[in-house]
Amino acid sequence: EAGVAQSPRYKIIEKRQSVAFWCNPISGHATLYWYQQILGQGPKLLIQFQNNGVVDDSQLPKDRFSAERLKGVDSTLKIQPAKLEDSAVYLCASSLSAGTNTEAFFGQGTRLTVV
Amino acid sequence: AQSVTQPDIHITVSEGASLELRCNYSYGATPYLFWYVQSPGQGLQLLLKYFSGDTLVQGIKGFEAEFKRSQSSFNLRKPSVHWSDAAEYFCAVGRRERGGADGLTFGKGTHLIIQP
Numbered sequence: 269e270a271g272v273a274q275s276p277r278y279k280i281i282e283k284r285q286s287v288a289f290w291c292n293p294i295s296g297h298a299t300l301y302w303y304q305q306i307l308g309q310g311p312k313l314l315i316q317f318q319n320n321g322v323v324d325d326s327q328l329p330k331d332r333f334s335a336e337r338l339k340g341v342d343s344t345l346k347i348q349p350a351k352l353e354d355s356a357v358y359l360c361a362s363s364l365s366a367g368t369n370t371e372a373f374f375g376q377g378t379r380l381t382v383v
Numbered sequence: 384a385q386s387v388t389q390p391d392i393h394i395t396v397s398e399g400a401s402l403e404l405r406c407n408y409s410y411g412a413t414p415y416l417f418w419y420v421q422s423p424g425q426g427l428q429l430l431l432k433y434f435s436g437d438t439l440v441q442g443i444k445g446f447e448a449e450f451k452r453s454q455s456s457f458n459l460r461k462p463s464v465h466w467s468d469a470a471e472y473f474c475a476v477g478r479r480e481r482g483g484a485d486g487l488t489f490g491k492g493t494h495l496i497i498q499p
Contacts, residue, residue: 272426299485310387310473310489311427324486359426371417372487374426 270294272375274360280381286348289378293341293362299323301372302335302345303359311359317343318365350382385410385476389490396464397498404459404493406474415477416457417487418448422470430472433457444468469497 273292281287293300298319303311314333316324319340328335332351337343347354357379361372386409396402408414415434419427431442438450448459457474471494475487 301487308491310475310491311487312489313486316486361427371429371432374419374428376424376426 272360272362272373274358274375274378276378277376278379278381280383281350283352283382284349286346287350287380288344288346289358289360289380291343291345291360291375293343293360294373296364297362297373298340298365299363299370299372300337300343301361301363302343303361303374305357305359305377307356314345347380350380352382355380355382385414385478385488387474387476387488387490389472389474389493391493392491393494393496395496395498398466399463402459402461402464402468402495404472404474404495406457406459406490407455408457408474408476409455410476410478413452416448416450417475417477418442418446418457418459419473419475419489420444420470421473421492427473430459464495464497466497466499469495471495 275290300317302314304314305311314328315335317337320337335345357377359377361374363370363372388407390405417432418430421427430446431440433440433450440448446461450457471492473492474490478486
């Protein structure tokens with residue numbers, strides 16, 4: 269079974285530029301998550317999708333971050349404009365559904381460096 | 384809101400010795416609890432999870448964890464560590480009202496170093 273795919277693996281941009289990350293979840297997984305992991309910290313949930321609808325985006329900085337999941341499969345996370353403090357690893361995860369006894373499977377992440 | 388505390392930022396253990404990583408959580412009800420491991424440059428891999436039932440949970444790679452409601456703890460243990468266990472370990476809590484995988488809140492992690 270293929271895992272969660274993310275691209276690119278690494279990205280370096282200057283502050284105030286824009287950047288986009290892509291995620292392809294495990295086939296059949298209805299729920300998709302984006303997490304931000306700053307160096308030395310645990311992942312923090314940014315947004316959760318159930319199919320193509322947003323379930324939770326309470327921790328997403330909506331003035332600069334946006335995410336979409338068209339057709340309920342792939343997802344993109346965008347930052348515009350980027351700030352230095354956005355430097356982090358962005359992890360995508362998916363799960364079968366938002367129900368009991370389900371677990372989230374994580375991709376390898378995209379490491380973003382803002383200079 | 385829920386929270387997770389991992390009191391130990393770094394732990395050094397000799398190869399073959401036993402291991403215990405501490406995790407304390409704050410949540411208004413019985414939570415869903417998870418332990419993940421992250422190797423350098425890799426994503427998170429689930430070691431084990433607690434949803435209900437037996438409070439001693441067995442996971443992959445010889446790990447186990449025990450849920451203690453009275454102490455709000457979910458400590459991870461392994462009787463004998465291997466050099467390949469060196470990694471970052473994260474404890475996480477999920478909100479029970481939204482299901483097992485929803486809205487995970489992670490601790491800051493414990494970096495495990497294995498001495499030869």
